[in-house]
Structure formats: structure tokens, C-alpha cells
């Protein structure tokens with residue numbers, strides 16, 4: 001059973017286990033889930049997962065796997081065996097890679113949510129041109145989300161700006177996990193495709209990933225409460 005019904009996922013982007021746990025200890029697992037990304041996991045390893053699970057949090061392991069199908073399937077299985085609530089890969093790794101990962105979880109009867117990153121929220125149309133993709137961000141997100149759904153994934157990481165479009169194409173049940181969430185009081189930082197928490201939920205996002213607006217706020221708990229109040 002889910003620990004929380006809140007759509008909020010707080011990104012613990014920290015350079016050490018101690019710093020991450022210091023923030024986690026200010027938060028409440030009935031209010032939010034937590035996300036562990038590349039920096040924290042590379043520094044702390046699986047110990048961070050154990051520590052956060054021990055504190056009662058659901059954890060999204062955001063390592064964005066992208067490799068040959070067997071390697072990604074094995075990595076996803078390893079994550080799921082450690083009890084994470086959600087794990088992800090890059091949809092641009094293709095159909096065979098996504099199918100292999102989804103099939104492996106099903107074969108092992110692992111219930112971790114498997115989602116695919118479409119186009120990073122730090123990117124705009126011109127960034128796709130730079131990497132040789134002649135589509136708009138919107139078209140590319142749509143293409144990759146549909147491919148992820150056909151491949152048996154539970155949802156995608158996208159910008160909230162694409163949530164309405166994906167809800168109509170992939171359905172309300174298909175997870176739309178959206179970083180680039182910026183309350184009115186917060187700076188955009190390196191995010192390009194942003195939306196406020198309330199607008200993101202109204203657009204059809206199922207989960208909101210929030211990092212710096214909470215973790216770098218002078219009073220993180222107050223920032224989190226302000227976002228929750230906006231959602232209510």
C-alpha cells in the first residue's frame with residue numbers, strides 16, 4: 001500500500017548521505033515521496049535507499065538507465081529488488097530496451113513502477129536540433145510516450161506542459177511524472193519547460209518532482225507546506 005497519496009516527490013540532490021538524511025529528517029513520509037538521483041546514489045550507493053526506506057519513505061530511484069536491453073533489464077531488476085517504489089530509463093534507448101526491462105520486472109513479479117524519460121525538462125526545441133532530432137519537443141515527447149506505453153511501461157517523465165496532451169493520448173492512468181515544477185516564489189534555475197504546482201496538476205500530471213524550490217529554501221518545510229496548500 002502506498003505510504004502517501006501526495007503527488008509530491010522531493011528531489012534529494014545532495015553530495016553526501018549525511019546531507020540527504022538531514023533534509024529527509026525534516027520531511028514526513030505521509031506528505032511526500034523522495035527521489036534519489038545520480039549524484040547522491042553515486043556517492044552513497046544503496047545505503048541511501050536503506051536509510052530512506054527505514055524512515056518510511058517511498059523512493060524514486062532516478063538513474064535514467066540507457067544501455068543495451070539486457071544491461072538495462074538487469075539494472076532495473078536490481079533497483080526493484082532493493083524495494084524502490086519507482087525507477088526509470090531513457091525512452092530514447094528504444095522499444096527493445098524498454099520491453100526487456102518491463103518483461104524482466106513482470107517475470108520476477110516485481111511491482112516497482114517503471115517509467116521512461118521522454119525529453120529532459122531542461123531542453124527546448126533548439127536543443128533537439130543540436131542533437132540531430134528534427135522534431136519539436138512536443139512531437140518528440142508524444143512519440144516517446146506512445147512508444148513507452150506500447151513497450152509496457154507504467155508512465156513517463158515529461159514536462160507538465162505536455163501532461164494534457166499525454167493524458168488524451170495515453171490515458172489518465174498512464175503516469176506523468178513532471179519535474180520543472182516552479183512555485184511562483186522560486187527561480188527557474190536550469191529548467192526550461194516549467195509550470196506551477198497547481199497548473200501542473202490541472203494539466204494532468206500525476207506526480208510533481210520538486211527539488212531546489214524546497215531543498216534550497218531558507219525554510220524547506222515552509223516551502224513544502226506552501227506547495228501543498230497551493231495544491232489543496
Ligand SMILES: O=c1ccn([C@@H]2O[C@H](COP(=O)(O)O)[C@@H](O)[C@H]2O)c(=O)[nH]1
Nearest residue numbers: 011037119120121179180209210211212
Ligand atoms: O527531465 C527531467 C528529468 C529529471 N529531472 C530531475 O528532477 C529534479 C528537478 O530538480 P529541481 O531542483 O526542482 O530543478 C532533478 O533531480 C533532476 O535531475 C529533471 O529536472 N528533468
